[in-house]
Amino acid sequence: MARCRCGGRALCLCLLPFLMMSHLLVYIMVSIFVAMSYTPEPQLPLHFVASGASSNSGALAPHPLAAFWNLRLVDGALWNRLQHLQDRQHNPILKGNSTGGSSPATGRTTVLGTGVSPPCGPDLLWASQLPDFNTMPEQMQDFVLSMHCRHYTLLMDQPDLCSGLDNESDTSMLFMAIKSQVGHFENRQAIRETWGRSGWVKEETGGKRWQVRTVFLLGRQDTTTGPHPDLGALLQLESKRYRDILQWDFRDTFFNLTLKDVLFWDWLSMHCPHAHYIFKGDDDVFVRTGALLDYLNEHHASSQGASNRAKRREDFLVGDVIANAWPSRQPATKYYIPESFYKGFYPTYAGGGGVVYSGALAVRLHEISQWVNLFPIDDVYLGMCLCRLGVLPVHHPGFLTFDLPEADRGKPCAYHRVLLVHKRSPKEILTLWRQLRPPLSEC
Numbered sequence: 459m460a461r462c463r464c465g466g467r468a469l470c471l472c473l474l475p476f477l478m479m480s481h482l483l484v485y486i487m488v489s490i491f492v493a494m495s496y497t498p499e500p501q502l503p504l505h506f507v508a509s510g511a512s513s514n515s516g517a518l519a520p521h522p523l524a525a526f527w528n529l530r531l532v533d534g535a536l537w538n539r540l541q542h543l544q545d546r547q548h549n550p551i552l553k554g555n556s557t558g559g560s561s562p563a564t565g566r567t568t569v570l571g572t573g574v575s576p577p578c579g580p581d582l583l584w585a586s587q588l589p590d591f592n593t594m595p596e597q598m599q600d601f602v603l604s605m606h607c608r609h610y611t612l613l614m615d616q617p618d619l620c621s622g623l624d625n626e627s628d629t630s631m632l633f634m635a636i637k638s639q640v641g642h643f644e645n646r647q648a649i650r651e652t653w654g655r656s657g658w659v660k661e662e663t664g665g666k667r668w669q670v671r672t673v674f675l676l677g678r679q680d681t682t683t684g685p686h687p688d689l690g691a692l693l694q695l696e697s698k699r700y701r702d703i704l705q706w707d708f709r710d711t712f713f714n715l716t717l718k719d720v721l722f723w724d725w726l727s728m729h730c731p732h733a734h735y736i737f738k739g740d741d742d743v744f745v746r747t748g749a750l751l752d753y754l755n756e757h758h759a760s761s762q763g764a765s766n767r768a769k770r771r772e773d774f775l776v777g778d779v780i781a782n783a784w785p786s787r788q789p790a791t792k793y794y795i796p797e798s799f800y801k802g803f804y805p806t807y808a809g810g811g812g813v814v815y816s817g818a819l820a821v822r823l824h825e826i827s828q829w830v831n832l833f834p835i836d837d838v839y840l841g842m843c844l845c846r847l848g849v850l851p852v853h854h855p856g857f858l859t860f861d862l863p864e865a866d867r868g869k870p871c872a873y874h875r876v877l878l879v880h881k882r883s884p885k886e887i888l889t890l891w892r893q894l895r896p897p898l899s900e901c
Contacts, residue, residue, distance in 0.1 A: 615704065653747045795835070819849065
C-alpha cells in the first residue's frame with residue numbers, strides 16, 4: 459500500500475473524505491442491487507412485526523426494537539406469504555418494484571395501486587394453498603374463499619350525514635361508527651335514545667358542546683346461519699326514519715367485520731373527512747359519552763403547543779390495549795386461526811368493543827389498509843394497520859372491554875371512572891343511562 463510522505467500529508471488529508479464517501483457509495487449500491495435481485499424462499503422464517511420491548515406500566519403499548527420493513531420471508535403460512543409480497547412491493551426502498559408482481563407461493567399475478575377492483579366471489583386459488591382447508595371451520599373457509607374482495611356495493615348510504623359541519627371549524631365533532639346487524643334493531647334504538655344520540659352533546663364536567671354524528675355499519679343478513687325472517691322492508695323504513703344506516707352487499711359474519719372497518723374508512727374519507735375524532739364500537743357496549751368528550755377535550759388541549767405533541771394528536775388512538783397476544787389454535791373457539799393461515803404473534807392492538815381515534819389517523823388508516831391483506835379478526839387487523847404506520851395505541855383503564863368485576867356491575871358508582879363497558883343488553887343500556895345521568899353526590 460502506498461504511504462503518504464510528510465510533504466504530501468495535507469494532500470492525503472484532503473483526499474481521505476472522498477475515499478471514505480466512495481467506499482460508502484459502493485456499499486449502498488451493492489446493497490440495493492442485492493435487495494432488488496432477492497427472491498424470497500418459502501422456507502425462510504417471518505414475523506409480521508418485529509419483536510418489541512413491553513412497557514405494560516406505561517401509557518404506551520410495546521414498541522418495535524427494529525425496523526418494520528423486512529425483506530426476509532419467514533416460513534410460510536398463507537397470510538404471511540401474501541403480506542410479504544405486499545411488503546416488498548411497497549417497501550419505500552424498493553419503489554421501482556411497485557407496479558405488480560407474482561406471488562412466490564401461488565404464481566398468481568397481482569396488479570396493485572391501479573384502482574381496478576378484482577372480480578368478487580368465491581375463489582379456490584388460496585384454498586388450494588392450504589393443505590388443511592377442508593378440515594377448517596366453515597367461517598374460516600368462507601373467509602379464505604373471499605379474502606381477495608374488499609370492494610362491495612353500498613346498498614344504503616347517508617351521503618349528507620356530515621353536510622354543513624365542515625364550515626364550523628370551531629366546533630369539535632365526534633363521529634360514532636357502530637357495528638350492528640340487520641336484526642339488531644333493539645340495540646340500535648337503545649343507542650339512539652342514550653349514549654349514541656346525534657346532535658349537540660355537552661361534556662360531562664367541562665360544559666363545552668360537541669357535534670355528535672352516529673351511523674350504524676351493516677352487511678347483508680347471513681342466511682347460512684339458519685332461517686331468518688325477511689327484515690329488508692323494516693330496515694328500509696328504519697333508514698328512512700333515522701338516516702343513520704350504512705349497509706354493504708356482503709354477508710354479515712364475524713370474520714367479515716374487518717370489511718366494515720375498511721369500507722367505513724373509504725366512506726369517511728369521501729363524506730366526513732373533517733371529523734375530529736371517530737368512535738368505533740359494537741352495538742352491545744355502553745359509553746359514557748359526556749365523560750368521553752371530557753377526556754378528548756383534555757387530550758386535545760394537552761396535545762397542542764409543541765410540534766411533537768401536534769404529531770401525537772394526529773396519530774392518536776385510545777382503548778383497551780392488548781399486547782403480546784397469540785392466535786387461538788383451538789378449532790372450537792370463535793377466534794380460531796389455523797397455523798397454515800397465519801404464523802407469529804399479533805401486533806399490539808386495542809380491544810374491538812370500542813376505540814377512539816383521530817380523524818387524521820382515520821385518513822391514514824384508509825390509505826395504509828390498501829397494502830395490508832384482510833385478516834379475519836377486525837381489532838387485530840386494525841393493530842396491523844397501526845403497526846404499518848408506526849402508531850402506538852394508548853391504553854386507558856376506563857375502556858372495560860372485558861367488563862367490570864361481577865360484584866360491581868349493579869352499582870352506579872362503579873361506573874364513574876368508566877368510559878366504555880362491554881357488554882350490555884338494550885334494557886341494561888337504558889337502565890344505566892337513567893342511573894348515570896344525574897351526578898351522584900354519594901360517589
